[in-house]
Amino acid sequence: MKKLLPILFLFATISNAFAQHSDERSRLQSLKMYEDSLIHLGKRIVEDNNELERQNANYNFIKTLTSALKVNNSFIYKFDSLKYVSILNAPDNRFRIFSWYVQYADGSYRFFGTIQMNTGGPLQMFPLKDYTPLLDKAPEDSVLTDGRWYGAQYYKIIPVYGSKPYYMLLGWKGNTVESTKKVIEVLSFQKNKPVLGMEVFNGTTKKRRVFEYTRQASMLLRFVAERNLIVFDHLAPPDKKLKDKPQTYGPDLSYDGYQLKNGKWTLIENLDMRNMPNPEDDQYIEPNKRPMGERKKILPIRKQQ
Numbered sequence: 344m345k346k347l348l349p350i351l352f353l354f355a356t357i358s359n360a361f362a363q364h365s366d367e368r369s370r371l372q373s374l375k376m377y378e379d380s381l382i383h384l385g386k387r388i389v390e391d392n393n394e395l396e397r398q399n400a401n402y403n404f405i406k407t408l409t410s411a412l413k414v415n416n417s418f419i420y421k422f423d424s425l426k427y428v429s430i431l432n433a434p435d436n437r438f439r440i441f442s443w444y445v446q447y448a449d450g451s452y453r454f455f456g457t458i459q460m461n462t463g464g465p466l467q468m469f470p471l472k473d474y475t476p477l478l479d480k481a482p483e484d485s486v487l488t489d490g491r492w493y494g495a496q497y498y499k500i501i502p503v504y505g506s507k508p509y510y511m512l513l514g515w516k517g518n519t520v521e522s523t524k525k526v527i528e529v530l531s532f533q534k535n536k537p538v539l540g541m542e543v544f545n546g547t548t549k550k551r552r553v554f555e556y557t558r559q560a561s562m563l564l565r566f567v568a569e570r571n572l573i574v575f576d577h578l579a580p581p582d583k584k585l586k587d588k589p590q591t592y593g594p595d596l597s598y599d600g601y602q603l604k605n606g607k608w609t610l611i612e613n614l615d616m617r618n619m620p621n622p623e624d625d626q627y628i629e630p631n632k633r634p635m636g637e638r639k640k641i642l643p644i645r646k647q648q
Contacts (some may be wrong), residue, residue, distance in 0.1 A: 571602055
């Protein structure tokens, strides 16, 4: 009997290993099937010519994504074949954000997304509900939640650690047939729930930054990690008479930025962009726009101060 015990233990170990392998293979197969469905639906959301069909595809996309994220350990599945949705992991791996948009026939957009927490167990996520229409008059002044979100499609997460850690989110926000917006959002967690907006910009009470410019232009907004610097095009109207019409604004060939100092961001004007690091992973091409290097800037150059 004593001789049989090691054999029985070995047999049980091998059987358990096979069972775990089978479970893992089944899990991955399930996630791959969901991903294939999401790829098909995502393409319809962006490319279908019928607005109603785009909305229906989006409705099914949300249901399918929710089901996929409920699969055990879905957080470690990258969904890297899903090209029509932005999926960003926080550098500390605490969470990831899915964000995307639906464009309407009138040229406007509605944004969708969710924050998935890295729990290592049951799904914990916070669906993001676009609250933009009710914030248009003062989008920079409000502290918001996942249920009241200033929608955007994010392309960069910048963690800021300290006594009250938070994350800066850089995002693109299609707006109207006349203008486009970009956003610097501030995400933090209070009582394990997301809070959007925080006074982290020195010299102002703004909770986030929103940049509006003509849809005919592109705007640079990126993070230079080597300098702890968020760089962006300075926007100006083509004529002083249009200063109250941000939908006419465009880059004027000068640059400003926010530099991180003691946990907050200080505005620096007229940055010298020569020899500025330009890593590829910090670039973002706006939907339906040409690469930054190919755009034409036709506005007058702002005088250096």
